[in-house]
Amino acid sequence: MKAIVVGVGIIGATIAFNLSRGGADVTVVTDQSPSATQASFGWINASFYADEVHHRLRVASMAAYGRLTDALPALPIQMNGALWWEDQGDGLTALQDALLELGYPVERLDRVDVAALEPELRGLPNEFLHFPSEGVAEPGALAAALLKASGAHVVTGVRVERIVENNGKVCGVETQMGVMAADNVIVAAGNGAPEILESVDVALPMLVRPGALVTTKPIVGTVSSVLVTPNGEARQLPDGRILASAVASHQSDNTSKVVETAEKIAARVLAWLDPLIGDEALEWDSVSLAYRPVPQDGLPVIGRVGPDGLHVAVMHSGVTLAAITGEAVAAEVLGKGDAFEALLAPYRPSRFQ
Ligand SMILES: Cc1cc2nc3c(=O)[nH]c(=O)nc-3n(C[C@H](O)[C@H](O)[C@H](O)COP(=O)(O)OP(=O)(O)OC[C@H]3O[C@@H](n4cnc5c(N)ncnc54)[C@H](O)[C@@H]3O)c2cc1C
Numbered sequence: 001m002k003a004i005v006v007g008v009g010i011i012g013a014t015i016a017f018n019l020s021r022g023g024a025d026v027t028v029v030t031d032q033s034p035s036a037t038q039a040s041f042g043w044i045n046a047s048f049y050a051d052e053v054h055h056r057l058r059v060a061s062m063a064a065y066g067r068l069t070d071a072l073p074a075l076p077i078q079m080n081g082a083l084w085w086e087d088q089g090d091g092l093t094a095l096q097d098a099l100l101e102l103g104y105p106v107e108r109l110d111r112v113d114v115a116a117l118e119p120e121l122r123g124l125p126n127e128f129l130h131f132p133s134e135g136v137a138e139p140g141a142l143a144a145a146l147l148k149a150s151g152a153h154v155v156t157g158v159r160v161e162r163i164v165e166n167n168g169k170v171c172g173v174e175t176q177m178g179v180m181a182a183d184n185v186i187v188a189a190g191n192g193a194p195e196i197l198e199s200v201d202v203a204l205p206m207l208v209r210p211g212a213l214v215t216t217k218p219i220v221g222t223v224s225s226v227l228v229t230p231n232g233e234a235r236q237l238p239d240g241r242i243l244a245s246a247v248a249s250h251q252s253d254n255t256s257k258v259v260e261t262a263e264k265i266a267a268r269v270l271a272w273l274d275p276l277i278g279d280e281a282l283e284w285d286s287v288s289l290a291y292r293p294v295p296q297d298g299l300p301v302i303g304r305v306g307p308d309g310l311h312v313a314v315m316h317s318g319v320t321l322a323a324i325t326g327e328a329v330a331a332e333v334l335g336k337g338d339a340f341e342a343l344l345a346p347y348r349p350s351r352f353q
Pocket residue numbers: 006007008009010011012013029030031032033034035036037038039040041042043044139158159160161188189190191192193196211212213250251290291292293313314315316317318319320321
């Protein structure tokens with residue numbers, strides 16, 4: 001069975017990896033349009049969620065990451081936990097109760113516990129939630145490692161212009177370098193997906209959701225947890241720099257336009273980040289802007305759609321959801337997807353047709 005995966009972000013890479021392991025002959029095609037994966041914060045979590053079913057999908061993906069790291073132990077993934085203090089008092093208790101009800105690992109910590117866990121943190125409030133099962137991926141490096149491990153053929157710098165079908169069955173993709181034949185095409189093209197799908201009258205309405213991140217110069221000390229503060233999220237990169245979101249709750253941010261300059265964003269982030277970490281003054285290194293691939297209802301779009309042999313996988317929180325998406329889409333392409341039916345039922349592309 002010959003499959004073409006369109007896109008080499010984290011979603012395309014995990015699908016290619018699982019498909020190859022399942023015995024398919026896989027070719028990945030990607031153009032040079034911006035990839036959300038390359039500019040992602042990389043937090044793997046289920047403490048942020050839309051509803052119970054969405055929470056369960058995120059938890060399933062965290063378990064799938066365990067299977068991925070068992071197979072490939074050197075992947076750039078660290079599950080060192082997250083510390084949450086977006087709110088205090090009732091707000092914190094409400095989230096703790098909701099997560100305990102869902103059976104999610106959550107602990108309540110005080111300032112003394114947190115000072116012992118993260119000695120670089122300063123000016124701490126009284127109460128925290130600790131999510132010990134969460135962590136981070138270095139998303140670009142993870143996608144590259146999975147793609148390499150997949151052994152898939154890789155075609156880069158080539159734009160897929162449309163899906164080619166014959167009598168209701170996919171037979172390949174038309175690219176700017178001609179037609180490439182395949183029995184199955186998986187569109188994992190992030191924000192580029194709607195245009196490709198339009199060629200076979202498949203609708204995938206999406207929101208415009210820019211996200212800015214600030215990176216500091218490296219610091220000497222070590223911060224192991226993801227820090228979820230009332231101002232934004234922060235974590236340390238492997239080279240010692242701190243990566244921080246420009247807004248609080250960056251995963252649910254719903255602004256469609258960024259109006260501040262990069263310097264203003266950096267100054268605003270440093271105003272809360274600098275007093276929080278270490279004793280040396282933090283300096284900003286870079287500011288990045290990228291567009292999250294967010295389907296119109298905010299939820300993932302995963303599964304078969306349109307002509308036979310066409311599959312789509314487009315979502316926000318794609319770093320968290322990549323591991324389960326890779327397993328599920330590969331299983332469905334290979335005709336073994338029954339086990340994922342209940343988990344994915346709310347996320348089928350048919351809801352937009
Ligand atoms: C600032 C920011 C912070 C984020 N933080 C988190 C987080 O903490 N946790 C989390 O889970 N998620 C987070 N996300 C979301 C997550 O990064 C994305 O959901 C995920 O990276 C999407 O991966 P993807 O492979 O679907 O898309 P992308 O990485 O965008 O990849 C799409 C690929 O398709 C290719 N492509 C597009 N059109 C075509 C075409 N016509 N022909 C050929 N190739 C094409 C592109 O070149 C690219 O390679 C964040 C995103 C942003 C922007």
